[in-house]
Amino acid sequence: MDKLIIATRGSQLAMWQAEYVKGELEKRFPDMTIEFSVITATGDKILDKPLALIGGKGLFTKEIEEVMLAGDAHLAVHSLKDVPTELPEGLRLAAITKRDDIRDVFLSHKYENIEALPEGAVVGTTSLRRQMQLRAIRPDLTIKNLRGNVNTRLRKLADGEYDAIILAYVGMKRLGLLESVPFHDPISDEVMIPPSGQASLGIEIVDDPEVAKIAETLNDPDSALAAKIERDFVARLEGSCQVPIAVNAKVYEERVLVRAMVGLPDGTEILQERIEAPKEKAENLGRELADDMVAQGAKELLARAESMAFKEERCERF
Structure with a gap:
């Protein structure tokens, strides 16, 4: 060719x-x-x-x-x-x-991290997944919609429309923009599980x-295996951008660990599970974990989440 x-x-x-x-x-x-x-x-x-x-x-x-x-x-x-x-x-x-850094990143001109935000602080995010997990951690915060490309979002932050915003760490790193924000704190994926396919x-x-x-x-190959597991999980739950779904598969030398979370956008109800298997038997872990969560009411929970989110919410970007 x-x-x-x-x-x-x-x-x-x-x-x-x-x-x-x-x-x-x-x-x-x-x-x-x-x-x-x-x-x-x-x-x-x-x-x-x-x-x-x-x-x-x-x-x-x-x-x-x-x-x-x-x-x-x-x-x-x-x-x-x-x-x-x-x-x-x-x-x-x-x-x-090959997968890069999967974490989200906290960005602010005034506050060092999520814990440092005062009550009622305004946080910008486009993601129902982030909103769900952020509200579970800090229900006192005000979540505000955030659209535009990366530079537009950073300008809105600098202009004071938000006290903080949350983006994907990898995008900021690839564009060399992390140092443009005084406070940039990567959020552990143990605190905020990424979406399917991040990084x-x-x-x-x-x-x-x-x-x-x-x-x-x-x-x-390892990134492709992780991606298949995550995408199988989302497909089995019939997930769309109108519902909060977090799922991440980590491929180690001999084993694969998958963690997932679904819930309501306001963080008041969350279902979280994990599954682990030897690498050679991990191909179907996404479907297995989804079936387990469906048996626990995941689809009903996501249906309620969609009815809450459809009026005002948004898809995952950056």
Whole structure:
């Protein structure tokens, strides 16, 4: 294959991710020409409404997938946590890159960490998952919706619209923005469980053997196993961006540990479980954990969460 076209959104973080993948492929295929097709997704255009009300995570992948299906791009680079569990016919996830730091990060110009926030402090987040866990820790805080790209969110924080905001640590690190905020405190994943796919890139391709052979060189087996477990969990619960779901699979040398949490956005009711198995028997852990939580009432809890969230809440981003 002489030429490969990568479809990507045009945001600063999306371009970092696409450039990273381009660089990795150029190391492996130095004679191949690699170009970008930059798409402005609907989710990047509509910034005044909650994503849950205008289409959810698919808003960040739909136009890119249309370009690929039309034959105008071979491969797309996504933040894996933004990729729906079901993909259009003719496309598939061919690789999951090595997972980076999975934590969220607390950002503030006035306060060192969550514990230092005064009662009633205003915290910005786009995520029902973060909101649920934050309210469970600090029910006295005021949670305020937060939209826009990373720089827009940081500007709103600097302008004093929020006392603190919470973003994904990896995005801030990749863009070199951590030092731009006086207080940046990574939140332990024991305190705030990440979402499915956080800190991995998903490489989506047209279902073509030649493209697959190229893309699969980017795959990290342990990260791919973790991603499968997490995505299976979300799929079994029929989770969407209108419900708070946290799930993380950690792959060790010999074992895999999966932790998950679902609940109400206000943090008043939470169901949390974990499961562990030898690595060679871990492939179905996501479905097994989901079935266990369904038996404990997870779907009913999420149905109540959706009825609470649909009126005003939002999808996971950054």
